[in-house]
Amino acid sequence: MTELELLDKAIEARGFSYSPYSHYAVGAAILMKDGKVVLGANQENAAYGDSMCAERVAIFSSRMMGYTKKDIVMIAIASDADDLPYPCGSCRQVLSELFPLDGKVICGNLKHKMEVKTLEELLPNHFILKD
Numbered sequence: 001m002t003e004l005e006l007l008d009k010a011i012e013a014r015g016f017s018y019s020p021y022s023h024y025a026v027g028a029a030i031l032m033k034d035g036k037v038v039l040g041a042n043q044e045n046a047a048y049g050d051s052m053c054a055e056r057v058a059i060f061s062s063r064m065m066g067y068t069k070k071d072i073v074m075i076a077i078a079s080d081a082d083d084l085p086y087p088c089g090s091c092r093q094v095l096s097e098l099f100p101l102d103g104k105v106i107c108g109n110l111k112h113k114m115e116v117k118t119l120e121e122l123l124p125n126h127f128i129l130k131d
């Protein structure tokens with residue numbers, strides 16, 4: 001699956017967004033090594049702090065399906081905005097534990113404008129607990 005095809009899956013995932021407050025629908029799609037694609041979309045709540053970004057919905061769903069970061073190839077994130085939907089700080093932190101640091105993060109929009117970075121580029125010197 002190409003980066004562009006995965007971006008189309010993220011665009012498709014936007015259809016599951018619940019965003020009555022921001023009206024900013026975001027979709028995410030994670031490609032697994034076995035070819036499966038796990039989708040996520042932002043889920044908002046009247047108590048704004050209880051909302052969840054598309055990337056975290058997708059990565060937590062993948063965990064519930066039994067996947068770990070060694071199973072992941074890349075993630076695509078899509079919105080309808082001209083400014084590309086880069087992951088927020090909370091998503092970058094969560095992904096730094098559950099997503100490969102050298103995995104591609106594709107940020108794109110409905111016009112297929114996109115940019116590809118690694119997670120490490122998006123969150124250098126990430127926080128992690130050592131044991």
Ligand code: ZN
Nearest residue numbers: 053087088091
């Ligand atoms: Zn986020």
